[in-house]
Each structure stands twice: as C-alpha cells, then as structure tokens.
Amino acid sequence: MIALAFSAAIGVTFLVLGCALPQFQNWWPMFVLFFYFLSPIPTVISRRMSANFDSASSACVELSIxxxxGIVISALGLPVILAHTGVIQWGACGLVIAGNVVVFLTILGYFFVFGNEDLDYSMW
Structure with missing residues (x-):
C-alpha cells in the first residue's frame, strides 16, 4: 500500500513539474487529472455487475475494458495534442506522459493487489 501511494505521488509530481517549471508555466496539462479519476470507474462498475470478473468473458467486462x-489513450493523447498545437511545450508533454504512465501503472497495480475478493488478510 505504501509503494502504491509513493508511486502515485511520483506520477502526480511529474504532472505538476510539467505544469509549474519556469520554462513551461502552463497549467493546461492538469486536465489529465479528470482521466485519472475516470479510469477506474468502468472496472469498478463491471466488477460490481459481473459475477466473475477474472475468468468469465461477458459483454459487461469487455465494455469496461x-x-x-479509451480513457487511458485519451489521457496519453491530450498532452501530445496540446504540444502539437503549441499550447504547451514538448518538454512539458514528456513530463506529463511520464506522470501518466506512472499513475496508470499505479492504478493497475492497485487492481492487481486489491482486486482479489478471496484474499484472506489474516495470513499476512
């Protein structure tokens, strides 16, 4: 849990650096925070609606994936589009993409660690 919190903090630090460094000074990349909050929602809803998320392939599971x-690709594409149009610089784009990768890997790690409902916490 501590490692997940630390990696999420590193990812958000990359995002803030991409916005706040003196050579960039542009806060438009902060809109990727919406994607951070939206990305786990389809999986959480699908796990709630589907009886067996891991082994069964249902329409609900496939739609959530x-x-x-789409949300993850949009979060990775937004800084590229902003840099291509000249709204932000390419250095800021690189920092935001690095932050995106770290945060989304953290979210994925959270679902791998805490996604198993049969986990017995007394064995730790």
Whole structure:
C-alpha cells in the first residue's frame, strides 16, 4: 500500500513539474487529472455487475475494458495534442506522459493487489 501511494505521488509530481517549471508555466496539462479519476470507474462498475470478473468473458467486462482503454489513450493523447498545437511545450508533454504512465501503472497495480475478493488478510 505504501509503494502504491509513493508511486502515485511520483506520477502526480511529474504532472505538476510539467505544469509549474519556469520554462513551461502552463497549467493546461492538469486536465489529465479528470482521466485519472475516470479510469477506474468502468472496472469498478463491471466488477460490481459481473459475477466473475477474472475468468468469465461477458459483454459487461469487455465494455469496461474498452472504456478504460479509451480513457487511458485519451489521457496519453491530450498532452501530445496540446504540444502539437503549441499550447504547451514538448518538454512539458514528456513530463506529463511520464506522470501518466506512472499513475496508470499505479492504478493497475492497485487492481492487481486489491482486486482479489478471496484474499484472506489474516495470513499476512
């Protein structure tokens, strides 16, 4: 749990650096925070609606994977589009993409660690 919190803090630090460094001074990349909050929602809803998320392939599970993939790709594409149009600099784009990768890997790690409902906490 501590490692997940630390890696999320590192990812958000990359995002803030991409916005706040004196050579960038542009806060438009902070809009990727919406994608951070939206990305786990389809999976959480699908796990709630589906009886067996891991082994069964249902339409609900497939739709949640599709929506989550779209959200993650949008979060990675937003800084590239902003840099391509000249709204932000390419250095800021690199820092925001690095932050995105770290934060989304942290979210993925959270679902791997805490996604198993059969986990017995007394064995730790």
């Amino acid at each position: 599709f929506l989550t993939t």
